[in-house]
Amino acid sequence: MSFLANANSISWLIGGPQGSGVDSAANIFAKTCAKEGFHIFGKREFYSNIKGEHSYFTIRISEKPVSSQLEEINMLVSFDAETVFRHADKVSPSGVIIYDSSLAETVLDEVPSIDFQANKRIGKLLEDSGQPLNLSGMLELAKARGCIVYGLPYYEMIEAVAKKMNDPKLSKLSRVVNVMAISASISLLGIKKDMLISAIQEVFGSKPKLVTSNIEAAEYAYSYIGTKFDTKNIKNKITPKDVLKDYVLISGSQAAAIGKILGGCRFQTYYPITPASDESEFLESNQIIDQVDGKNGSVVVVQTEDEIAAITMAIGASLTGVRTATATSGPGFSLMAEALGWAGMNEVPLVVTMYQRAGPSTGLPTRHEQSDLLFAINAGHGDFPKIVLASGDIEEAFYDSIKVFNFAEIYQLPVIHLLDKAISSSIQTCKRFSNDLKIERGKFKSVIDKNQSEGTAGHFQRFKLEDSPISMRVPIGTENAIFWNTGDEHTEEGHISEDPENRNKMMDKRMKKLDLALEKIAENDKAICYDFESDSKNVVISWGSTKGAILEALEKLSEEGSKLRFIQVRLLHPFPTETVKKFLTDAKLVIDVEMNYSSQLGSLVQQNTGKEIDYKIVKYNGRPMSTTEIYIALKSILSGNNERRIVLDGGT
Amino acid sequence: MSFLANANSISWLIGGPQGSGVDSAANIFAKTCAKEGFHIFGKREFYSNIKGEHSYFTIRISEKPVSSQLEEINMLVSFDAETVFRHADKVSPSGVIIYDSSLAETVLDEVPSIDFQANKRIGKLLEDSGQPLNLSGMLELAKARGCIVYGLPYYEMIEAVAKKMNDPKLSKLSRVVNVMAISASISLLGIKKDMLISAIQEVFGSKPKLVTSNIEAAEYAYSYIGTKFDTKNIKNKITPKDVLKDYVLISGSQAAAIGKILGGCRFQTYYPITPASDESEFLESNQIIDQVDGKNGSVVVVQTEDEIAAITMAIGASLTGVRTATATSGPGFSLMAEALGWAGMNEVPLVVTMYQRAGPSTGLPTRHEQSDLLFAINAGHGDFPKIVLASGDIEEAFYDSIKVFNFAEIYQLPVIHLLDKAISSSIQTCKRFSNDLKIERGKFKSVIDKNQSEGTAGHFQRFKLEDSPISMRVPIGTENAIFWNTGDEHTEEGHISEDPENRNKMMDKRMKKLDLALEKIAENDKAICYDFESDSKNVVISWGSTKGAILEALEKLSEEGSKLRFIQVRLLHPFPTETVKKFLTDAKLVIDVEMNYSSQLGSLVQQNTGKEIDYKIVKYNGRPMSTTEIYIALKSILSGNNERRIVLDGGT
Amino acid sequence: MAELKLADYKTTVHNDWCPGCGDFGILSAIQMALSEMQIPRHKAVIFSGIGCSGKTPHFINVYGIHTLHGRVLPFAQGAKIANPDLEIIAVGGDGDGLGIGAGHFVGAGRKNVDIPYLIFNNEVYGLTKGQASPTLRLGEKTKSLVTPNTNNSVNPIALAFVSGFTFIARSYSYDVKHLKDTIKRAITHKGLAFVDVLQPCPTYDDIHTREWFQGKNKPDSEKAVPRIYKIEEAGYDGVIREESEVNGKMSKILEFSSEWGDKIPIGIFYQNELIPSYHERIAENIKDYFARPPSHQEISDIENKPAARIDKILDKLQIN
Amino acid sequence: MAELKLADYKTTVHNDWCPGCGDFGILSAIQMALSEMQIPRHKAVIFSGIGCSGKTPHFINVYGIHTLHGRVLPFAQGAKIANPDLEIIAVGGDGDGLGIGAGHFVGAGRKNVDIPYLIFNNEVYGLTKGQASPTLRLGEKTKSLVTPNTNNSVNPIALAFVSGFTFIARSYSYDVKHLKDTIKRAITHKGLAFVDVLQPCPTYDDIHTREWFQGKNKPDSEKAVPRIYKIEEAGYDGVIREESEVNGKMSKILEFSSEWGDKIPIGIFYQNELIPSYHERIAENIKDYFARPPSHQEISDIENKPAARIDKILDKLQIN
């Protein structure tokens, strides 16, 4: 299955117990490789747990841009037994495994954090191939497949480093085992040590003591490989094309937060929830904002008592004219349904950044899914307008974070910005983001001439029907512009009205915004068609974070001569029927790819375009789609598979 | 427009300020007519207000069963000025208006509860026809149209009654004005006085003083008409065919509550909200339940601190094996989205009786709409199974209230029973409900053999995959059957599991219930096709409370030779694609009729059947659809109107 | 600016409260307070919840935001945090604030945002036709109830204190002057202020009626002795001048809060400005918060280019 | 029935709390209480919220219902009202119970359903990585916070008292014996019982650590003097035997509740069984409620015909 791991590209994985430094190790590794000139795509996987359960980080490094993960691993880096038990079978022939040689005899049943289902699976694997139910058995299996394994005596190595540093407090140093592990892998990959050193300096920059010990450990492990092993057989030595100029290594939640800052968001509320809180915490850490004019701006980040308070507080703030957002995930979003309707009814601009995770209910809180699409579109009782936009990757997350505020203000309504865990906590090398963007605030004034205020009762007409669907908006506190808001149906000034005629006009006013949005929103923000320079009539359609994996799979298929078209739907509501229809006009085979059980986009496509979905590729095991499995599924469809629904099940 | 008011059928309306006894007067009138042998359909209309705003009650009485309202009024009964201002123009030529003669000179602008929009409309009407802007003007207009008006000097009449009763406390007696008004109308209709007297006795039965004074007032008004007026011209004298044997006069919320009692609901939670609380209050008033075995049962009704508590408390109760429900409306339902997912995830039977009202947000809290369909179907993040069933009228509300519990228990999931304000607060003469129904509890036991409990950890497997999709359910507290529940993805015993393989199996198990439900649910509960004994290819499709008005309109059209088929979709989720497709197979023209802006059923039909909707008839002004306007709209479509979307706007 | 008269704070919107409703007195008191304080109309914003009480803003001629049931406090706090220059007043029913909104009540106490909050305490859910509200006492049966109330009542004064409100008062809707003065004090207070307004609902609450408060149906006295008394007149001063006074005052406040029946205290139970408001807490981190709160910041230039620069943040993430 | 041993109340589910977490002590105490009271395993149900604390039921070998964030109380109350024979215990985090769940906390106090409720008070949102929880004090900065906490803390003891809980206690997760005894008392109590469990979170709360409670870092004493003291040992008795005692005890309870720092009281602050439980209130209207609560009623006969008869109700609606 190593068809995608071409030369100068490898798929790397580090694992270990939650809380043991897997993340920072992976970050150092990614930085090191990026500094060397490689493109990076990294994905985190962890349990809903604070310490002890298995977590891992997969990183692809490549001379070409990468934006997805593969099923297979070329290099597995570990310092505990569980990582080997769980991942060794995914290491490709000729791949490398680094492990703690003192753990070789660890018995499968003795690892309590391996749940019984995984235990059974691994046990069966070992039994079926006649191996003992221990770590050595796992390694033997891998070797039999052609993998090269490197046992590192971490404990002795740490002792040696401690001695060298003249610091016998080994216990503290045990935290450097993760850096040793990655240093070894870097050494095996043939990447220069300097990059590693400077990556360590950057990551631990604020803690000089940690810098020293980690560098010592890294140096030691780096040369340990060189001296102890013959690394000539390693097939994974890679070299980059060039250095990456003006690139950042960034996660999706960072990108979204930075987008918000640039986009003018000055008030954000949140209630802690995975995977959304990272964004709010990043914003809070950057609450003082640099400005072009040399002054400082600031974003006030408020942690509320719950998600209902988060959204209603955000709406209250938005009324003062501030660009306001709240960020949450499924369970929190469920609690926001009522208030969304209030914002819709009162034409209040509001951004809800919605980080999807695997549902339903608490679900798999730290895992992946795109199953909140239809809920996001239909959330809240009654008919009211909202916009739902989904970003396809980290870069889009940045630029869209600005656009959603523009939409919210231009159309005066709530906008739900759909992201997911696969975007938020993945990292990628992206071209440094541009500052050169437009802030569009729509019909918005903060000074009102006394004479303009002539409602029926002599007041400002916040919901002036003459200007339907969009009336002039002012911040509360503006002179000569007193108005009212109410969740009840209301007059042009905002007073309660139960009159049937007024009701119809107001409903029309609000709902017509959806037509206007469809008319005005740029085609590229509605849907993008990647045609791979062909006029293939076989079409893949999807939305959100599957983009990267699909594009890579299609590229591969295209190289192999099977060209497919890809439609990435970005605007999910109002549904860009015309745009999607246009891309689908001559479609023969329509394949819907989604990370949910019920093919939610598929339903929208059928509902709005009348075009039937021929094949559905879905996944709902909580793990993101890999390019590998999409490639295989598409290939099987193209070669006449007649299952109409293919359920992917890759991932650990 | 009086095409539907055939002989022996009239459309009657009483209006007055909220809190002045309009409802009880209407009820007495309806009872009187029902006792006389007429079928009744009555509809309440009132503001979100406690006292003073205009409320009215329309009642149709007919020798044939009726189940909808008309636009036109044959008899308008009033005792204030506003009622005349608001409704006189709807009175048909040759119709009757009863009004307070002392109010003849009341000026339009002096009625503060007539909002400026209505004021403008009425003012224009009067101005355009050269009438003065007062009550007399309104009456003149009506007379010009052929209406007969009767001015009653209520004050003097009350004085006379007080004298007769030897009770000078007039202030208290002023409360009898409503009964005087209806008594006058009953006299004009030629209905016998006895029925009125016994209706009054039933309605005020518990308060003997009220009975006496109201009967005195009624008698007085009844003979007043006979002596003071020449009533020969009245075209509305009607006679019934027969007496109604074994009929009840009942509202939708009463029917639903009684259905719950019969259906075994023994625990209901609620948080006050219009129009749902009526049901809970009725249940509470009937908390002690008669039983076949002579014992008493009981239903515990709990008022909670909010709707989140209402649904979660209901779920907690359901775990003990009790049939449990909660009742709410849009805003409350919005708050329940998260917990719905928990019930879905943990396969807990639960009924949510959802009384729709006009949204979005607070909307028109006491008005009509069917705009929560797509929200009900998609409420809650993530993919989980639920059933959504909509009743079409009061009788269905009763029988469905039992069925939804059966569904909830058979499929072990939350069921949303969609009703709306048009069903809940309307009254109708219905054939007395049958006791002869089935309670189906599905796979449910309360005694478990010790040896059956053999989960992976030696425990009961509440979510046994072998029995997918439905496993055995036991109440918590059952010996030998300890299990766990969690909103997280879980094992067969109910412990948290993040294993991807287990995840897939559990998702499949849960979601496959939808397939099973589609397979097992009776065709008549999925959708009903009324074909008017023809094979017309013109099809009307709708759901919920529009049923009555549609059926009557189609009957009329059928009599006129234009036959249409009607599909009433009852099961909205999972969508009965095959059934609806079957009914649509040969359809030429598909006309979707719905009381919401966005034709929500229309979307579902397109999504699931691929059949395009040709015409949409919608209404969203907060007033229910009348047969009259549906008839007109359909007629215009049949005669080649090419507007694809017709917005109805009838109602006051 | 010309002097603002009481009439300037009134709208022409038709008021549909029941005749004799206590809400009328509260409405007048708010309008009088605004007018006496000469708060510019456009600077004031009334936020309300849902209920009869929730309609209040429509009758006051300043900005009015009629929000959702139970959510008035978070809405109001959001606006005040984003623009501390506004004079924001939150109002709502007892069901709104102490039933569905109780979580926000507690949450707001923890933040101490500079807002006065008035609860129209009528012991019922008025607008939904008289169900028991959280302030109706256990076992009481108003005329609209099928059976006596099965819930304990919550004590708003004590709850406000425990939640962290820094100003706590009670007044009575038919003593408009006292209420008006109390509201003025609540507005002036730096921090979150709570006013429990006893508001008879003549339509649904036949127990604690206006007559009852006036003492007309006290069994043991010939002439009606009003049940309500003013704590200030009884020599009590609720103002905290030193942190050390709080504990001592606490028991007095709680004692007042449990008085009911023949003697019902009104007045200012507690005022503590020593506790920093939420605004001050923000200003610890964002030094120029008061000068340039979120609502005052320019986020784009005349060409609609963003005012913010993200370079420093990106520099940290830059690879080389 | 054979005697149930402590081990019988333990599951084999892998426990993934951090090493040294205070939750382990609470878990043991619950298991010990159940075993000492010999509560049949199938009669006991642990309801929990969401958080590290929320995982508790999975480790106890009785029915376990792990509900939603903040909603443990309504879930548990629903079950207990439907089946009062069950021994229901509610547990959850401080964020769960006093942040998002505060409204239900107050609401539950008003009902007084016969349930013990334990809050694992660790001052942080553990499972979401250490944000400030509602019990973290204003201005405190645990290691996971970017800036010092801007919210006041809520005082759980005082809040429980004001909300109407009829049993209020505090214990400490590392004093398993005291905690176990307190839990037993809470289970036995007739009415809603609250136990505030001080639960150090070694991973995120570096302020109020186990060492801190043990007094190890008190600056003014040579040897560590534990901060925690037992009020019963200091001669206090929280049991109310007559209604008239409540007011007197109130100020003591509130005084205890505000003690913190060098002296932290644990023990039973308040127990009042004079207030009827919600079950008793229901039984006022439904006389045989205790004998035939909702869960015990047969709703159909062997032929699946409804057990109920609706004739009397229909008769009232019948036309003739």
Ligand SMILES: Cc1ncc(C[n+]2csc(CCOP(=O)(O)OP(=O)(O)O)c2C)c(N)n1
């Ligand atoms: C989420 C939600 N639930 C229920 C309602 C229905 N509702 C409208 S007003 C009201 C109660 C009002 O009582 P209170 O807050 O005491 O105000 P009052 O009418 O007594 O002034 C309720 C429950 C609603 N609007 N929203």
Ligand SMILES: Cc1ncc(C[n+]2csc(CCOP(=O)(O)OP(=O)(O)O)c2C)c(N)n1
């Ligand atoms: C509605 C909702 N919002 C947010 C979350 C995310 N969440 C999971 S655990 C948790 C906090 C837990 O803190 P606490 O209740 O104190 O429990 P602890 O982990 O400290 O034991 C939160 C906010 C959620 N699960 N549901």
Ligand code: SF4
């Ligand atoms: S119901 Fe009560 S609170 Fe509402 S307006 Fe009428 S009197 Fe006032």
Ligand code: SF4
């Ligand atoms: S994060 Fe804290 S509360 Fe959670 S398990 Fe770890 S130590 Fe315990």
Ligand SMILES: [Mg+2]
């Ligand atoms: Mg109230």
Ligand SMILES: [Mg+2]
């Ligand atoms: Mg906590």
